[in-house]
Amino acid sequence: MKSLETHHISMPGSSTDQPPGQEQMSSEEPQAAASSKGLDTQYIAPPSQSSEQVEGRLPDGYLLQGRYRILGIRGIGGMSTVYKAQDMRFTKVTRLCAVKQMINTANDPQVRAMIKQNFEREANILASLSHPGIIQVYDFFSEGDRSYLVLEYIDGKDLEATLSETEGFLSEAQVVRWAIQVCEVLSYLHSHDPQPIVFRDIKPANIMLDSHRRIRLLDFGIAKIFQSGQKGTMIGTEGYTPQEQYRGIAEPRVDIYALGATMHHLLSKQDPRLEPPFSFHERPIHKTNPTVSRELTEIINRALEYEPNDRYGSAEEMQRALMSLESARGLSQATSFGTSAIAGGDVMAIWRFRCEDEVRSSPAVYGSIVYAGAYDNNLYAISADDGKFVWKYATEGGIASSPCVSAGRVFFGSADRLLYAINAETGRISWTCPTQGSVWSSPQVAFDHVLFGSDDRHLYAANIHSGRVAWKFETDGKVRSSPAVGNDAIYVGCEGGIVHAVDTSGQLQWRFRARRGVTSSPAITKDTLYVGCQDWHVYALDIRSGWSMWRYRTGGPVVSSPALGDGMVFIGSTDGSLYALDAESGRLVWRFATDGQVTSSPAVAEEAVYFGSVDKAIYSLDAKTGNLRWRFQTDGPVTSSPTVADGVVYVGSDDHYVYALPA
């Protein structure tokens, strides 16, 4: 019965060896995007398992067999540990080598013997091979209970690491060159006497680039474990393996498929292990990398045919196809699929209204009036239809707070430390509520109260009719974000970095402590709270307990508040991008880059997302794909967040205008 198991180690190629056990899993690290981080996450001992715990670990400086001085660990896998070592027999020069130590912790003596035999078999295969693309074996021995393989030391990097360290895409010419070299090695292996050798594990992590930029194949499948029939025939490396290999068939064409899968990964940057198996044809390379040529795509598609008979019959055949592509390239331009960039159209404003200073807050729309506060201390009431002035109310301080309209009143805060309640129709003052600090926070109305925060660190609940403070809750910092109101609790962040859940009478339910200020206002569903933080992350918290369900790291502090729609969370970051994340898993769906910080909070309406950027533009994107629908240029940074009502987008700009744009 064919064995299907492969446990193996690839030789980590980083020339700056990172000592294991020193890796920190700090919460600042981005969510691991699995394999595309390259060899580190795959084969170096993860942080929770310190190197001291590795069975039989050889310490640095140890002299093995009186000859090989251990210099450090290069990699640890399930079945073996690889060390960097120096062959001390060469006294005048530093002769480096790699020492592979078999790990054999099985209890059953039969199993132990089997593992040892497999290790020996690999050593023998390697010893019988001689090809520039295959690493050389120098020595093989057993010391007591353990077996060791001494191998050529390669100073270089494997293709998985190379890919993850490459910004943008690898060049097609480069990938073709590498593939041709791999085909050469495969041809050699497949025509080996007396029996062809099928590598069975072609993938980027097993292909190394040495210091001469030559391909070296690593790891001939240490310890293939024999599987008995019945339940649980299990598979080795998912993603690069063709379907027949799952059934125990190992003939040369499995290597062809795996090479096709490798090229697909290298060009598209999509790791096949993270996708459903055999889905390459559903994920054409040009969808992620439009620069790849039609000709190369056809070669790769043929290598990836589901039926072995439909693929290239041999590595030589595939190599010939690749080489003719290479030479043809010099003569004519390979046809490309073209770019998928969509140029958005531009829109014209329906109207714009000039204030006397920056409009940083978001407008509120009620009835046919748009209410907007500006840094000129005024709250404006503007006619929604034509942008004509209706009334304004002057406070003593700048207004960055976004107004909230309810029960015939407009509520908003000012830097003069007051929360104002103004009659929505007449513009006459109804009441004010004093606090001890500027009110930048935007109020929310619920349970017949107005809820808002102040720079005096408190969250206030004031009666909607009288303005009398029902309670106030002290937090750990200035409260600049808006509270979010749920069924029975109020959620608010503060500049001290804490998200609080407070019940309707002002009692604390839970706290979640983030590393930096929370200026972003939470968005909530029945079960989850989403919020951004200046520690660069977007958090999803379980709303009943405050535990974080997932977190996503952007490229800069997040001041923008999230908007929810269509199973996604939309949020801007000061790194210049608007992000769309999957609400359940936190995975990135798409990201749209602008030329300035996105501190504006997006608004979602009818499958479109609207937001502004410090690059002075207001954007409308398709919510599902992130494609640009239109872009409107203003004369100042847009930190205000848009409001959408009745097919019109209202938003302010630092250029002093409030704009009304068609959605």
Added chain:
Amino acid sequence: MRFLRNLLGLEKNPESTPVPPSAPVAPYHPRLQVGWATNVGEVRRHNEDTALTITASQDGDDAIPAFGLFVLADGMGGHQAGEVASSLAARVFAHHVVRRLYLPILINQEHDTAQPALNELLVEAVQASNRAVAGQVPGGGTTLTCALVLGPRAYIAHVGDSRAYVVTEEGLEQITHDHSLVDRLVELGQLTRDEAAIHPQKNVLYRAVGQSGFLEVDTPVRTIPRGGRLLLCSDGLWSIVSETDMARIVATASSLQAACDSLIDAANQAGGPDNVTAILVKPPVDQSA
């Protein structure tokens, strides 16, 4: 960290909206309830399935929330590797979650960003299991389907072809995706569901714990609706007993435990060709609307 207080007892500010009169309420059950059963089946000689459950609840001041951890593992490999693999994987997983999540809760440690998010924690725990099985049980492997239940929410970590379902009056809703070759072939249109059910390689998994250094873990999240249940089971159950029958058994049983026992019986009566395990969880009644 404080948790949800009992709102029914809370003093309300006289000026705020009065609480509407509540509908007649069923007996108050703040606790998580669980039933489970495992059986070698009628054909096999060893039970390579493992079930592990941990529940905790507290009443009183500053009480912890009802917390439940439910783990199901179906092991495989020769020379008893299957039993060892599934048991080891379940224990290592539970150990990791208890150590990193539950112990801090018990000492009321405030939740902050120094701790991993729940999905990261669950993935780490499965990967710890993966390393343990790969290192200590050569030739062994296992599925692993786990649920962390907090309030009405189930956070699942899953690898393999055991399954998690939400059971309601409408029937069974499968939460997890089978990592089996035939399932993928059905998706691709290469096989029909019926062909898959009798396919000679229907047990072949493309993803399992203990098989390689790299492991991708699925982490779906579901809120169990009021009156609903969470069911975890190995393929010894779902591939033998129809979903309709499973739903009927759960709906008509007198208790969660009785339901699990009946599910096992149903599998055995249909031939019991494989080990069979079922874990059935009823989340605490959610106090908010």
